[in-house]
Amino acid sequence: MAQDFKGQTLEVEKGFWTIFAGLCKGCGLCVQKCPKKCMSWSDVLGVYGTPSVKINDECIACGICQNFCPDCAITVDKKKEAKH
Amino acid sequence: MAQDFKGQTLEVEKGFWTIFAGLCKGCGLCVQKCPKKCMSWSDVLGVYGTPSVKINDECIACGICQNFCPDCAITVDKKKEAKH
Amino acid sequence: MTVQPAMPKCWRVETKPHKFCPGCGHGLVLKALGQAIDELGIQDKVVFGCDIGCSLLSWDFFNMDTVQTHHGRTNPVITGMKRANSDIIGVAYMGDGGGYAIGAQHLVSSATRNERITAILVNNTQYGMTGGQMAPTTMPGQKTETSPYGRDAETTGSPTQGPEMVAAIAPEGAYVARGSVANMKQLKGYIKKALENQMAGNGFSFVEALSLCPTNWRTNAKDTWKFLEEDMYKYFKVGELRVPGPREKEGQ
Amino acid sequence: MTVQPAMPKCWRVETKPHKFCPGCGHGLVLKALGQAIDELGIQDKVVFGCDIGCSLLSWDFFNMDTVQTHHGRTNPVITGMKRANSDIIGVAYMGDGGGYAIGAQHLVSSATRNERITAILVNNTQYGMTGGQMAPTTMPGQKTETSPYGRDAETTGSPTQGPEMVAAIAPEGAYVARGSVANMKQLKGYIKKALENQMAGNGFSFVEALSLCPTNWRTNAKDTWKFLEEDMYKYFKVGELRVPGPREKEGQ
Amino acid sequence: MGKPIKIVLAGEGGQGVQSVAEILAEAANEKGREALYIPNFGVEQRGGVSVAYLQIGDEAIGAPKFQIGDIVIALSDRAVIRTRKYVGPETVFVYDSGIENIQDELPTNTDKVYAIPAIEVSKKELHPRVFNVIIMGAVLKATGVVAMDDAKKAIEKKLGYKFDKNPELREMNFKAMERGAELVAELL
Amino acid sequence: MGKPIKIVLAGEGGQGVQSVAEILAEAANEKGREALYIPNFGVEQRGGVSVAYLQIGDEAIGAPKFQIGDIVIALSDRAVIRTRKYVGPETVFVYDSGIENIQDELPTNTDKVYAIPAIEVSKKELHPRVFNVIIMGAVLKATGVVAMDDAKKAIEKKLGYKFDKNPELREMNFKAMERGAELVAELL
Amino acid sequence: MPEKPIQGEKRVFVTGNEVVAWAALAAGAEIMYGYPITPQNEIMHYWTRMIPKYGRRFLQTEDELSAGFTTVGGVLAGRRAFTATAGPGNTLMQEPISMAEAMRLPIVVVVQQRGGPSTATVIYSQQEVTLTTLGGNGEGLRVVYSTATHQELFDYTIKSFNTAWKYRFPTFVLGDGYQAKMRESLTFYDPAERGIEMVPTDAYVGRPGMPGVDRPPKHMRNTYNMEEELYEVLQGYLADFAKAAPEIAEHETFDTEDADLVIISHGVVSRACKMAVRDLREQGYKVGYFRPITLRPMPEKELQEVAGKAKQLLVVESAQGQLARLVKEVIYGSTAEMLSLFKPGVGITSEEVIARVKEIKG
Amino acid sequence: MPEKPIQGEKRVFVTGNEVVAWAALAAGAEIMYGYPITPQNEIMHYWTRMIPKYGRRFLQTEDELSAGFTTVGGVLAGRRAFTATAGPGNTLMQEPISMAEAMRLPIVVVVQQRGGPSTATVIYSQQEVTLTTLGGNGEGLRVVYSTATHQELFDYTIKSFNTAWKYRFPTFVLGDGYQAKMRESLTFYDPAERGIEMVPTDAYVGRPGMPGVDRPPKHMRNTYNMEEELYEVLQGYLADFAKAAPEIAEHETFDTEDADLVIISHGVVSRACKMAVRDLREQGYKVGYFRPITLRPMPEKELQEVAGKAKQLLVVESAQGQLARLVKEVIYGSTAEMLSLFKPGVGITSEEVIARVKEIKG
Numbered sequence A, B: 001m002a003q004d005f006k007g008q009t010l011e012v013e014k015g016f017w018t019i020f021a022g023l024c025k026g027c028g029l030c031v032q033k034c035p036k037k038c039m040s041w042s043d044v045l046g047v048y049g050t051p052s053v054k055i056n057d058e059c060i061a062c063g064i065c066q067n068f069c070p071d072c073a074i075t076v077d078k079k080k081e082a083k084h
Numbered sequence C, D: 001m002t003v004q005p006a007m008p009k010c011w012r013v014e015t016k017p018h019k020f021c022p023g024c025g026h027g028l029v030l031k032a033l034g035q036a037i038d039e040l041g042i043q044d045k046v047v048f049g050c051d052i053g054c055s056l057l058s059w060d061f062f063n064m065d066t067v068q069t070h071h072g073r074t075n076p077v078i079t080g081m082k083r084a085n086s087d088i089i090g091v092a093y094m095g096d097g098g099g100y101a102i103g104a105q106h107l108v109s110s111a112t113r114n115e116r117i118t119a120i121l122v123n124n125t126q127y128g129m130t131g132g133q134m135a136p137t138t139m140p141g142q143k144t145e146t147s148p149y150g151r152d153a154e155t156t157g158s159p160t161q162g163p164e165m166v167a168a169i170a171p172e173g174a175y176v177a178r179g180s181v182a183n184m185k186q187l188k189g190y191i192k193k194a195l196e197n198q199m200a201g202n203g204f205s206f207v208e209a210l211s212l213c214p215t216n217w218r219t220n221a222k223d224t225w226k227f228l229e230e231d232m233y234k235y236f237k238v239g240e241l242r243v244p245g246p247r248e249k250e251g252q
Numbered sequence E, F: 001m002g003k004p005i006k007i008v009l010a011g012e013g014g015q016g017v018q019s020v021a022e023i024l025a026e027a028a029n030e031k032g033r034e035a036l037y038i039p040n041f042g043v044e045q046r047g048g049v050s051v052a053y054l055q056i057g058d059e060a061i062g063a064p065k066f067q068i069g070d071i072v073i074a075l076s077d078r079a080v081i082r083t084r085k086y087v088g089p090e091t092v093f094v095y096d097s098g099i100e101n102i103q104d105e106l107p108t109n110t111d112k113v114y115a116i117p118a119i120e121v122s123k124k125e126l127h128p129r130v131f132n133v134i135i136m137g138a139v140l141k142a143t144g145v146v147a148m149d150d151a152k153k154a155i156e157k158k159l160g161y162k163f164d165k166n167p168e169l170r171e172m173n174f175k176a177m178e179r180g181a182e183l184v185a186e187l188l
Numbered sequence G, H: 001m002p003e004k005p006i007q008g009e010k011r012v013f014v015t016g017n018e019v020v021a022w023a024a025l026a027a028g029a030e031i032m033y034g035y036p037i038t039p040q041n042e043i044m045h046y047w048t049r050m051i052p053k054y055g056r057r058f059l060q061t062e063d064e065l066s067a068g069f070t071t072v073g074g075v076l077a078g079r080r081a082f083t084a085t086a087g088p089g090n091t092l093m094q095e096p097i098s099m100a101e102a103m104r105l106p107i108v109v110v111v112q113q114r115g116g117p118s119t120a121t122v123i124y125s126q127q128e129v130t131l132t133t134l135g136g137n138g139e140g141l142r143v144v145y146s147t148a149t150h151q152e153l154f155d156y157t158i159k160s161f162n163t164a165w166k167y168r169f170p171t172f173v174l175g176d177g178y179q180a181k182m183r184e185s186l187t188f189y190d191p192a193e194r195g196i197e198m199v200p201t202d203a204y205v206g207r208p209g210m211p212g213v214d215r216p217p218k219h220m221r222n223t224y225n226m227e228e229e230l231y232e233v234l235q236g237y238l239a240d241f242a243k244a245a246p247e248i249a250e251h252e253t254f255d256t257e258d259a260d261l262v263i264i265s266h267g268v269v270s271r272a273c274k275m276a277v278r279d280l281r282e283q284g285y286k287v288g289y290f291r292p293i294t295l296r297p298m299p300e301k302e303l304q305e306v307a308g309k310a311k312q313l314l315v316v317e318s319a320q321g322q323l324a325r326l327v328k329e330v331i332y333g334s335t336a337e338m339l340s341l342f343k344p345g346v347g348i349t350s351e352e353v354i355a356r357v358k359e360i361k362g
């Protein structure tokens, strides 16, 4: 019966960044913690009708936003570094 | 209305030692603490019908027994030392 | 492959989004706890007890057996359970009001008795659930609903140093630490050690987590972090206070 | 001149001999307290609160206003009184059960709030009034009515270190000490300082007094002293833990 | 005996239904009428549906809550579901036309079910912040419990200090109130 | 219906009245009779008057306490004062003749007020420790609730382990019991 | 000297919790002790905001045990002291209250009932009637005012201090979450201007003079060594309570004279009942209205009178018969049929009351 | 496997507190949690002495709140768990009991009543009837057995575990200080040998299997966000209680058939009443005897029947009408005259009961 959340995934250079607007409460904690200051409010509304978040392509897929989201609304997948 | 307790006073070389049998519960704490081991059970019964305490003349009026009596049943008055 | 939210495995997806406010630190503490439980693989052993306080909102948070108790009484409920069935890994989850005010006798006594439970206390410097009154952890000058002109340390005292208190009285075998949701990895590590300490039967395990309450702090995201990392860090020192060494089994 | 008993002036002669058992340490602690009050000349300012526990037997002990409270609740009653009338010098007198078990939240909170009261706690390592059950202060191996085979530290914990706990959490201005009825002069000195600290408005003042309970220890006089001076001294360290320095009046 | 007018307002946490109810109640009170306003509240600080119960009449009000409202206004899907039990045959039920997939959840025991585009109007014409004032206007028009002018005074009293700093805000609020009244007038 | 015999025993803390009551009760119980023994207790661990209420009969006993005893025994001045309320016209009241200045405090509503020199006898003839056993003997004789032999068995059961180590103790106890009986027999 | 909190009369539109805070101020309450619990929190919020101006005090305690015992301490020191609580807090508060009861201490407690048992809801109920009237290990020697309107919340909060200090029984204002959180109009006033004299307080302990010399020391206890001592003390208390009861008891009633059926309710529920009775009368039903304002002591004689006349009594309450039990106790012997509308933990509307009466009347 | 505590039947002569400890052992109680309070202490003393041999457990807690909440924890873990308390401890215990009530947890609590209110005496009373039957912020969804003899103390301590686990309501054995401290004879037995099957216990939490995978997680709560949710839950509980009540209710009665006056009492006081009725009958008085054994639920029908026949009912109790209130509640509508002999905090002898009846009968 596990619930399915629909994510919106963005590919950036270093990985994939997914926002689950159905989980995002628009608290902005992630935005503050992003080391690249690459996050901002999105037009997609979150679960409480407040804006959810989006990124721009300066994102380095560091995962910090995921780490600090109290609602697990962000998933970041770093691309495996190509082995030379 | 202060209550009067009848004390039995003994004079020893260094001072006066008074036992108030009406206050003595016969616990024996004083006996144990006497540095001269000069205390023992008396025939005079204390407030609970148990023996009260007495001293022999090895008492040096140090006041330790008074100090450790939880019921203030002993009063020790040291004689003032004669000033030469 | 469709991406799924990176929730700890032991979180109950059906009850998400959870009931905490936007930006609430409870979600972060429970994420750290969930991750620690996942890593230890003990989801089926843990019984989670939540206090009354905003922690009660976690009564259906996990795919783990959960008991919502009374304000301040989670320690005794979990203690009673653990005493009755030592196979259980008991987690008592509470707020600073529940742990340091109304339930202080239970915290202190669980500590001195070295109860084999793991207590996690969320310090958000006030009473979240009831709308932001002063807590034992409220900081000097901090405005709350019952210290509207700022907490006056002279008349109402100083913020409770909880882990320090527990560390001062808990017997050998106890684990005591203070973590912060601003350092999730460390916090998870502390909680994990606290669970392991219980599993090893060593003694009482206590982690205070410095948390966030944007609702009652009336802070935006930026100030929320600032409140924690600037103001709270001044009064509450993050770190481990008691770490039991490897311990000889003395016929426990 | 007829010799009269050397009772502190503030003792109420009409109610003597008091109600404590033969050899009870409560009598000694109250003697030290009485002497300290006499020396400070504050008999008419003190309100004495006694807990339920053998301390209740002191409800008519002094020629001072006295309130017998509930088990563990003397700290809040005296706190409430002092908050309402700061001219009072409030003394909260309790046992180890009252202070460290059922009333631990009050002790801890009076300490962190730095209540301007003087709490005196009589540690006799068990529950005297109810006939000798285990207390938080019962020592490992000590037999009581509820640890009939000796207290097992592994399952029931270690003796509460009360003054250490209070010292760990009380703010600046608090006075904390542990005395013993085996050193009456020192004990009186600690209590006096604790009263003076209240009078100076510095903060919470707490003295634990190691005491005697021949009735429940089932000891004769010799073993009574031995129990205190050999066994108890092993676990409870006599001395001062917190002594506030001279303090600037910050507009209190 | 004139019965009081019974109003239920419900929305999501941030939608400001409580302020609407409070201002209406205060406006009525100022005019010497009897008003009783009670918010709902639960254990959650945020996130639940927020419901306001409001009664305005000429005599002392009875029970604080009631079974059937004269007008019920729901501003989110959850609010519709939560409040439809207050709808009786005579009830005017108003909901925001922006709520999606709500058709099956609407009350069926009254004919007077109206959708108004309050969210849309607030976003497009004014500002999302005055969404709730539009609703207030709608309630005023639908019930006539308080005169528009008195409601304006009540807003003025509450937010005057803000208006003074930024007079445009006043304009926007009053405009919103009137737009709300218009939206409802079109329907009734 | 045979009424139970009602006994009140009172003395100072250390005088052992509770053991007497307990042994008597156990002796009766051993013989298959019904007994009910209840001690008094208060907040003080030591120092109060110790009162034992004992009823022995052939059927289930009623209330644990009673208003009027068949026999009331008081072993100290405070005990006399505390227990005289249990004395009725038919009550046998026994007190120790060693109690000083008690004359004015003795109950006056019964003729059967007897002093026995139990303390003195115990000190002079036996040992202060068996003072209470003398009392037991007196009760046995005065009430006949239990046969002397059964009481001895009960003592044996309780203190046998001590008697085995020190057979003289047994002798002394049994002797005390008999002396108690004699003391009372002289009076009744 | 701080100015009077209320000058003249003032029509206001506020929440019940604000009403209580103002009333306590107006009554000259000097100190509040409290521990947060919904739905009474705002009493503390308003109190703490307002007191600096009027020189009053506040202590936030560690729990309700402490809130109650510190209030006891405040009263012992001679202050007009009060606390407020609800639900599980009220359960805990019974320990200090039982001490106040044993020592006849005039503490004032405002209770804003919420759902029960246990944490239940933070909202509303009338399920703390038994607890508030009879809680603890005693005989319920307390006074309990159950209010129905904000005006009453104001009036009786003031009155509770006077009742407490006059008769020296713990005194309660029993409100509920609805009353706590709702807004309606009422008139604030200064009691003195209305001719209400505040019963003066005095200190139990800490009075001037050297105890044992200038005056006997005050030795207050709640423990007795023998049953008989306690019995004697209680007999005195019970007699005092019985004597005070008719003076204290209050009620509100109408339309009972010719009523077949009288609706009995208390607190906020009585508002629905009042409306229902008016409506039903208009519809030709012979119904009456009775409302005990004091739940302890009950308006005994008046209730008996009503029960003696009516054929049917309908008890309506947001609890499972807690009021009904108290009613039955005092009207025992009457043969009026007892009917009920019990809705533990939820509000009751006049529509429901009307429906119930119509159901009864067929 | 430790041996059975009791083999065969055994006549013993012990104190009531010892009886309780043995009965709990015999019933298979696995763990006791407790905090000392006179007059229940010896239950813990005997229990702690005996348990090592039988593999049972004990935890001394920091207070009665903890004793109650740890007992709740023990029951949640699926153990036959109990606690014991008295007086102010019983007052405090109401907080955990209200949680048990809200969550239908079969905790067993032995209460040895002492004088009240407050600390009062450590001795005896019947003043904890209201507290034990109806305490806390709820509706009193509990079972309360009031025992009169040591045999009953044994029987009902065993039974209380079965009632609790069968119906899942907190269950009490209500004794008193006299019963606690007195010695009388009774017969110990192993329940199984008497054909008494112990209702099996099971765990609420910590059962095998991965929650969310093998089984749903157990999520237990006592808090509801809306009034209506609570109301619905309570309706279910109340229905369960009403259904169980006639099965649970017990009483003892004799000589009521032709009685003018029936004496109603409970617990240890009923022993005096029993004697009194026998005596009075011998003297020609037409008196009867009725004793509710369960005070919650009350033996409603049986009491109504008695009240329907007798002209007078005399309620006798060591409290100020706590039993009488419960009686009036269930016999309301009867017109039998209600008389009383209330002696709060002190024992009652058959002589007093007889005197009271003679006074009534003129």
Ligand SMILES: Cc1ncc(C[n+]2csc(CCOP(=O)(O)OP(=O)(O)O)c2C)c(N)n1
Pocket (backbone or CB within 6 Å): C052, C053, C054, C055, C070, C071, C094, C095, C096, C097, C098, C099, C122, C124, C126, C127, C128, C129, C130, C135, G035, G036, G037, G038, G064, G088, G089, G092, G119
């Ligand atoms: C006995 C009792 N007293 C008071 C309350 C009210 N109450 C509920 S939550 C709470 C405070 C919660 O604060 P905290 O423990 O710090 O948790 P937070 O909500 O801040 O996470 C209080 C006082 C209660 N439920 N029970």
Ligand SMILES: Cc1ncc(C[n+]2csc(CCOP(=O)(O)OP(=O)(O)O)c2C)c(N)n1
Pocket (backbone or CB within 6 Å): D052, D053, D054, D055, D070, D071, D094, D095, D096, D097, D098, D099, D122, D124, D126, D127, D128, D129, D130, D135, H035, H036, H037, H038, H064, H088, H089, H092, H119
């Ligand atoms: C609420 C409550 N619980 C329990 C008791 C019973 N009780 C009375 S005194 C006491 C223990 C006293 O021990 P302590 O505080 O150490 O004082 P002591 O008698 O040893 O001096 C207890 C448990 C009580 N009176 N009230």
Ligand code: SF4
Pocket (backbone or CB within 6 Å): A017, A033, A034, A035, A036, A037, A038, A039, A055, A058, A059, A060, A061, A062, A063, A064, A065, A066, A076
């Ligand atoms: S992954 Fe790192 S860089 Fe990318 S948005 Fe998140 S925090 Fe910013």
Ligand code: SF4
Pocket (backbone or CB within 6 Å): A023, A024, A025, A026, A027, A028, A029, A030, A031, A052, A053, A068, A069, A070, A071, A072, A073, A074, C023
């Ligand atoms: S932290 Fe999570 S919930 Fe908050 S804004 Fe970012 S994604 Fe949304």
Ligand code: SF4
Pocket (backbone or CB within 6 Å): B017, B033, B034, B035, B036, B037, B038, B039, B055, B058, B059, B060, B061, B062, B063, B064, B065, B066, B076
């Ligand atoms: S005064 Fe000193 S020497 Fe004399 S008896 Fe007392 S302790 Fe012994």
Ligand code: SF4
Pocket (backbone or CB within 6 Å): B023, B024, B025, B026, B027, B028, B029, B030, B031, B052, B053, B068, B069, B070, B071, B072, B073, B074, D023
């Ligand atoms: S210490 Fe005091 S009471 Fe004890 S034996 Fe000595 S004199 Fe007597």
Ligand code: SF4
Pocket (backbone or CB within 6 Å): C019, C020, C021, C022, C023, C024, C025, C026, C054, C124, C128, C129, C212, C213, C214, C215, C216, E045, E046
């Ligand atoms: S009130 Fe504060 S602690 Fe509670 S859920 Fe909201 S943010 Fe979290």
Ligand code: SF4
Pocket (backbone or CB within 6 Å): D019, D020, D021, D022, D023, D024, D025, D026, D054, D124, D128, D129, D212, D213, D214, D215, D216, F045, F046
């Ligand atoms: S029992 Fe112990 S503490 Fe209590 S009075 Fe007796 S000796 Fe003192």
Ligand SMILES: [Mg+2]
Pocket (backbone or CB within 6 Å): C095, C096, C097, C122, C123, C124, C125, C126, C127, C128, C135
């Ligand atoms: Mg908090």
Ligand SMILES: [Mg+2]
Pocket (backbone or CB within 6 Å): D095, D096, D097, D122, D123, D124, D125, D126, D127, D128, D135
């Ligand atoms: Mg002690």
